[in-house]
Amino acid sequence: MNCNHCLTSGFADGHYVLPPLPYAPEALEPVLDAPTVLLHHDKHHAAYVAGANAAAETLRRVAAGDLAAEAAPAAAQLLAFNLGGHILHSLYWESLSPAPGGTPGGALADALNHSFGSYAGFETTFRAITLAVQGSGWGVLGVDPVSRRLCVLGVCRHQDVLLPGFAPLIACDVWEHAYYLRYHNNRAGYIDTFLKHIDWKKAEKRLTHICHDDE
Numbered sequence: 612m613n614c615n616h617c618l619t620s621g622f623a624d625g626h627y628v629l630p631p632l633p634y635a636p637e638a639l640e641p642v643l644d645a646p647t648v649l650l651h652h653d654k655h656h657a658a659y660v661a662g663a664n665a666a667a668e669t670l671r672r673v674a675a676g677d678l679a680a681e682a683a684p685a686a687a688q689l690l691a692f693n694l695g696g697h698i699l700h701s702l703y704w705e706s707l708s709p710a711p712g713g714t715p716g717g718a719l720a721d722a723l724n725h726s727f728g729s730y731a732g733f734e735t736t737f738r739a740i741t742l743a744v745q746g747s748g749w750g751v752l753g754v755d756p757v758s759r760r761l762c763v764l765g766v767c768r769h770q771d772v773l774l775p776g777f778a779p780l781i782a783c784d785v786w787e788h789a790y791y792l793r794y795h796n797n798r799a800g801y802i803d804t805f806l807k808h809i810d811w812k813k814a815e816k817r818l819t820h821i822c823h824d825d826e
Protein backbone atom coordinates (compact mmCIF):
# COMPACT_ATOMS: atom_id res chain seq x y z
CA MET A 612 0.00 0.00 0.00
CA ASN A 613 1.53 3.30 -0.97
CA CYS A 614 1.37 6.48 1.06
CA ASN A 615 -1.44 7.93 -0.95
CA HIS A 616 -3.54 4.79 -1.00
CA CYS A 617 -6.24 6.59 0.97
CA LEU A 618 -6.39 9.12 -1.86
CA THR A 619 -5.95 6.91 -4.92
CA SER A 620 -8.62 4.52 -3.61
CA GLY A 621 -11.00 7.44 -4.19
CA PHE A 622 -10.80 7.00 -7.97
CA ALA A 623 -11.82 3.97 -10.05
CA ASP A 624 -12.90 3.33 -13.63
CA GLY A 625 -12.55 6.95 -14.61
CA HIS A 626 -14.63 8.36 -11.76
CA TYR A 627 -14.16 9.61 -8.24
CA VAL A 628 -15.59 7.06 -5.81
CA LEU A 629 -16.35 7.05 -2.10
CA PRO A 630 -13.78 4.88 -0.33
CA PRO A 631 -15.22 2.69 2.45
CA LEU A 632 -14.61 3.70 6.04
CA PRO A 633 -11.44 1.99 7.30
CA TYR A 634 -13.31 0.86 10.45
CA ALA A 635 -16.88 0.25 11.61
CA PRO A 636 -18.86 3.49 12.11
CA GLU A 637 -19.20 2.79 15.85
CA ALA A 638 -15.46 2.08 16.19
CA LEU A 639 -14.62 5.71 16.90
CA GLU A 640 -16.62 5.85 20.15
CA PRO A 641 -15.98 7.81 22.31
CA VAL A 642 -14.29 10.27 19.93
CA LEU A 643 -17.27 10.37 17.58
CA ASP A 644 -20.66 8.70 17.71
CA ALA A 645 -21.79 6.35 14.96
CA PRO A 646 -24.60 8.65 13.66
CA THR A 647 -22.08 11.48 13.15
CA VAL A 648 -19.64 9.18 11.36
CA LEU A 649 -22.33 7.61 9.15
CA LEU A 650 -23.89 10.93 8.15
CA HIS A 651 -20.49 12.44 7.58
CA HIS A 652 -19.21 9.61 5.39
CA ASP A 653 -22.36 8.45 3.61
CA LYS A 654 -23.91 11.88 3.00
CA HIS A 655 -21.34 14.69 3.27
CA HIS A 656 -18.27 12.94 1.86
CA ALA A 657 -20.42 11.22 -0.78
CA ALA A 658 -21.80 14.61 -1.86
CA TYR A 659 -18.28 15.92 -2.50
CA VAL A 660 -17.53 12.83 -4.60
CA ALA A 661 -20.68 13.45 -6.65
CA GLY A 662 -19.83 17.14 -6.97
CA ALA A 663 -16.30 16.40 -8.15
CA ASN A 664 -17.63 14.01 -10.79
CA ALA A 665 -20.18 16.55 -12.01
CA ALA A 666 -17.57 19.30 -12.28
CA ALA A 667 -15.10 17.00 -14.05
CA GLU A 668 -17.83 15.96 -16.51
CA THR A 669 -18.62 19.61 -17.28
CA LEU A 670 -14.92 20.27 -17.94
CA ARG A 671 -14.71 17.22 -20.22
CA ARG A 672 -17.70 18.46 -22.19
CA VAL A 673 -16.11 21.90 -22.58
CA ALA A 674 -12.90 20.27 -23.82
CA ALA A 675 -14.90 18.13 -26.27
CA GLY A 676 -16.72 21.17 -27.63
CA ASP A 677 -20.11 20.03 -26.31
CA LEU A 678 -20.38 22.95 -23.91
CA ALA A 679 -19.41 26.60 -24.29
CA ALA A 680 -16.03 27.54 -22.87
CA GLU A 681 -17.82 29.98 -20.58
CA ALA A 682 -18.89 26.98 -18.46
CA ALA A 683 -15.29 26.12 -17.61
CA PRO A 684 -14.36 28.71 -14.94
CA ALA A 685 -17.31 27.90 -12.67
CA ALA A 686 -16.72 24.18 -13.15
CA ALA A 687 -13.05 24.59 -12.23
CA GLN A 688 -14.09 26.35 -9.02
CA LEU A 689 -16.55 23.56 -8.24
CA LEU A 690 -13.89 20.93 -8.93
CA ALA A 691 -11.46 22.61 -6.53
CA PHE A 692 -14.12 22.76 -3.80
CA ASN A 693 -15.53 19.25 -4.24
CA LEU A 694 -12.31 17.40 -5.04
CA GLY A 695 -10.66 19.26 -2.15
CA GLY A 696 -13.48 17.94 0.03
CA HIS A 697 -13.05 14.40 -1.31
CA ILE A 698 -9.28 14.45 -0.68
CA LEU A 699 -9.47 15.92 2.81
CA HIS A 700 -12.30 13.62 3.94
CA SER A 701 -10.41 10.56 2.64
CA LEU A 702 -7.44 11.70 4.72
CA TYR A 703 -9.65 12.52 7.72
CA TRP A 704 -10.92 8.94 8.05
CA GLU A 705 -7.33 7.68 7.87
CA SER A 706 -6.15 10.28 10.38
CA LEU A 707 -8.33 8.87 13.17
CA SER A 708 -7.60 5.70 15.09
CA PRO A 709 -10.26 3.67 16.91
CA ALA A 710 -7.66 3.09 19.64
CA PRO A 711 -5.93 5.91 21.51
CA GLY A 712 -3.22 7.06 19.15
CA GLY A 713 -0.40 7.67 21.60
CA THR A 714 2.44 9.76 20.30
CA PRO A 715 4.34 9.47 17.02
CA GLY A 716 7.61 7.61 16.68
CA GLY A 717 10.45 7.24 14.20
CA ALA A 718 11.01 9.77 11.46
CA LEU A 719 7.72 11.52 12.19
CA ALA A 720 8.68 12.17 15.81
CA ASP A 721 12.00 13.56 14.59
CA ALA A 722 10.24 15.77 12.03
CA LEU A 723 7.77 17.09 14.62
CA ASN A 724 10.61 17.89 17.02
CA HIS A 725 12.61 19.55 14.26
CA SER A 726 9.66 21.61 13.06
CA PHE A 727 7.86 22.49 16.31
CA GLY A 728 10.58 22.06 18.93
CA SER A 729 8.70 19.24 20.66
CA TYR A 730 5.53 17.19 20.44
CA ALA A 731 3.91 19.65 22.85
CA GLY A 732 4.91 22.46 20.49
CA PHE A 733 3.14 20.66 17.65
CA GLU A 734 -0.02 20.19 19.75
CA THR A 735 -0.08 23.84 20.79
CA THR A 736 0.34 24.96 17.17
CA PHE A 737 -2.19 22.51 15.73
CA ARG A 738 -4.80 23.30 18.39
CA ALA A 739 -4.47 27.08 17.99
CA ILE A 740 -4.61 27.10 14.19
CA THR A 741 -7.44 24.56 13.92
CA LEU A 742 -9.52 26.26 16.60
CA ALA A 743 -9.18 29.62 14.84
CA VAL A 744 -10.36 28.49 11.38
CA GLN A 745 -13.15 30.91 10.54
CA GLY A 746 -16.41 29.18 9.71
CA SER A 747 -15.96 25.88 7.92
CA GLY A 748 -12.54 24.38 7.27
CA TRP A 749 -9.73 22.14 8.36
CA GLY A 750 -6.58 21.96 10.42
CA VAL A 751 -4.01 20.11 8.32
CA LEU A 752 -0.53 18.95 9.27
CA GLY A 753 1.74 18.41 6.28
CA VAL A 754 5.10 18.92 4.65
CA ASP A 755 6.11 22.36 3.36
CA PRO A 756 7.62 21.46 -0.04
CA VAL A 757 10.26 24.20 0.12
CA SER A 758 11.77 23.87 3.59
CA ARG A 759 10.74 20.20 4.00
CA ARG A 760 9.62 21.09 7.51
CA LEU A 761 6.21 20.14 8.81
CA CYS A 762 3.66 22.91 9.10
CA VAL A 763 0.01 23.31 10.02
CA LEU A 764 -2.41 25.08 7.71
CA GLY A 765 -5.83 26.42 8.68
CA VAL A 766 -7.65 25.57 5.46
CA CYS A 767 -10.85 27.50 4.73
CA ARG A 768 -13.66 25.48 3.14
CA HIS A 769 -11.71 22.68 1.36
CA GLN A 770 -9.44 24.60 -0.95
CA ASP A 771 -8.48 28.03 0.41
CA VAL A 772 -5.22 28.65 2.33
CA LEU A 773 -3.35 25.71 0.82
CA LEU A 774 0.26 25.77 -0.38
CA PRO A 775 1.06 24.42 -3.86
CA GLY A 776 2.99 21.19 -3.34
CA PHE A 777 1.99 20.88 0.32
CA ALA A 778 1.80 17.17 1.21
CA PRO A 779 -0.84 16.56 3.91
CA LEU A 780 -0.29 13.99 6.66
CA ILE A 781 -3.17 14.57 9.08
CA ALA A 782 -6.48 16.37 8.52
CA CYS A 783 -8.95 17.49 11.18
CA ASP A 784 -12.39 18.48 9.88
CA VAL A 785 -13.80 21.46 11.75
CA TRP A 786 -16.91 21.94 9.67
CA GLU A 787 -19.69 21.78 12.25
CA HIS A 788 -21.15 18.60 10.73
CA ALA A 789 -17.97 16.82 11.91
CA TYR A 790 -18.59 17.37 15.60
CA TYR A 791 -21.82 19.21 16.40
CA LEU A 792 -23.98 16.21 17.37
CA ARG A 793 -21.64 15.25 20.19
CA TYR A 794 -19.63 18.39 20.99
CA HIS A 795 -22.16 21.08 20.10
CA ASN A 796 -20.22 24.36 19.91
CA ASN A 797 -17.21 22.97 21.83
CA ARG A 798 -14.78 22.86 18.92
CA ALA A 799 -11.83 22.95 21.33
CA GLY A 800 -13.01 19.79 23.10
CA TYR A 801 -13.39 18.02 19.77
CA ILE A 802 -9.89 19.05 18.66
CA ASP A 803 -8.37 17.88 21.95
CA THR A 804 -10.06 14.48 21.57
CA PHE A 805 -8.97 14.30 17.92
CA LEU A 806 -5.36 14.92 18.96
CA LYS A 807 -5.51 11.94 21.33
CA HIS A 808 -6.81 9.63 18.59
CA ILE A 809 -4.54 10.39 15.66
CA ASP A 810 -3.37 7.28 13.81
CA TRP A 811 0.33 8.18 13.93
CA LYS A 812 1.38 4.86 12.38
CA LYS A 813 -0.43 5.68 9.15
CA ALA A 814 0.86 9.27 9.22
CA GLU A 815 4.40 7.96 9.63
CA LYS A 816 3.95 5.75 6.55
CA ARG A 817 2.70 8.72 4.56
CA LEU A 818 5.73 10.78 5.62
CA THR A 819 8.14 7.97 4.72
CA HIS A 820 6.67 7.66 1.25
CA ILE A 821 6.62 11.41 0.67
CA CYS A 822 10.31 11.57 1.56
CA HIS A 823 11.18 8.53 -0.55
CA ASP A 824 9.29 9.96 -3.51
CA ASP A 825 11.77 12.85 -3.44
CA GLU A 826 14.80 10.63 -3.89
Ligand code: MN3
Pocket residue numbers: 651655700784786788789
Ligand atom coordinates in the same frame (compact mmCIF):
# COMPACT_ATOMS: atom_id res chain seq x y z
MN1 MN3 B 1 -16.74 17.11 6.65
